[in-house]
Amino acid sequence: MKNFALIGAAGYIAPRHLKAIKDTNNNLIAALDKFDSVGMMDSYFPNADFFVEFERFDRYIEKIKRNHISLDYVSICTPNYLHDSHIRMALRRGAVAICEKPIVLNPWNIDALADIEKESQGKINTILQLRLHESILQLKEKVVLQNKKEKYDIDLTYITSRGKWYDISWKGDESKSGGIATNIGVHFYDMLSWIFGDVQENLVHLREKHKASGYLEFENARVRWFLSIDENDLPNNVKEKQQRTFRSITVDGEELEFSKGFTELHTESYKKILAGEGYGLEEVKKSIEIVYNIRNNKILKTGEKHPFLI
Structure with a gap:
């Protein structure tokens, strides 16, 4: 049984991490969040110590270390712009970091973390659950x-x-989340680069606060992409069903079915990490470079556009 701490316990994604820690038969000893609406912890680890101030949390971690209680893993579910700092904290405490995506906002952050990782006793892992989804695995095998x-x-x-x-x-x-493409799209870009190889071209046709669109060319694929949080962009048939989410990937005109199968992927991710098979900095670097360039490339009016823009 390994000892975990969790930073960002009140966040949307935190329950999946709590479940993963419990389902892998490990123990949460401490949790941190500046918001105290964390009653769901009772369903998983009611005896875990909880803090709303980082300083007291950090002091507690130092205290247990001096009492020869090991902190083996730190799970990080905080806002994107804080990931870098909290990963560093985990490594300083000699723990393995498990960080939600995007692991950082800029490519050079990864290079700096790689140096710190080499100097520490810990390791940095990120959650790339689409790589574990059955439909995505089948697509990769097919390719x-x-x-x-x-x-x-x-x-x-x-x-x-x-x-x-x-x-x-x-x-x-955007300075905290990285913008729409980073916040809701980074795991898709990771999946695409994992299956179809290195990026050869990255064009941006639309970049607004609530939506973005562009064209990515990989070694083995041409991708037109569209991301949005605006319900007005939903197709009419989706609106008629009063659904608020639409997810579609077509490969050579054939729809890839992956609307289900997400519920246990964090637990599967934890199993791989605990077995020493987690996804580290090198695996995630391509997707961080993609979203950084989407954020900074100039917007073009020409090129292969997504059907929603035509």
């Missing part, structure tokens, strides 16, 4: 077996409606 000479043509569309709260929260601040 390897087919060994096509021509590139695949892919349309990626992801619309996940958000209310007015989004702009008020840290997610609506």
Whole structure:
């Protein structure tokens, strides 16, 4: 049984990490969040110490270390712009870091963390759950077996409606979230680069606060992508069903079914990390470079555009 601490316990994604820690038969000894609405911890680790101030949390971690209680892992579910700092804290305490995506906002942050990782006793892992999804694994296997000479043509569309709260929260601040493509798209870009190889071209056709669109060309695929949190972008048939999310990936005109199968992927991610098979900094670097360039490339009016822009 390993000892865990969790930073960002009141966040949306935290329950999946709590469940993963419990499902892998490990123990949460401490949790931190400046918000105290963390009653769901009772369903997982009611005896874990909880803190609303980082200083007291850090002092507690130091105290247990001096009492020869090991802290083996730190799970990080905080806002994107804080990941870098909290990873560093985990490594300073000799723990392994498990960080939600995006692991950092800029490529040079990864290089700096790699240096610190080498100097520490710990290791840095990130959650890339799409790599564990059955439909994505089948697609990767298909691509390897087919060994096509021509590139695949892919349309990626992801619309996940958000209310007015989004702009008020840290997610609506690009300096903290990295913007729409980083916040809701980074795991898709990771999946695409994992299956189809290195990026050869990265064009941006639309970049607004609530939506973005562009064209990515990989070694083995041409991808038109569209991301949005605006419910007005939902297709009419989705609106009629009163659904607020639309997720679609077509590969050479064939729809990839991956609407289900997400519930246990964090637990599966933890199993791999605990077995020493987690995804580290090198694996995640491509996707961070993609979203950084989307954030900074100039907007073009020409090129292969997503159907939603035509």
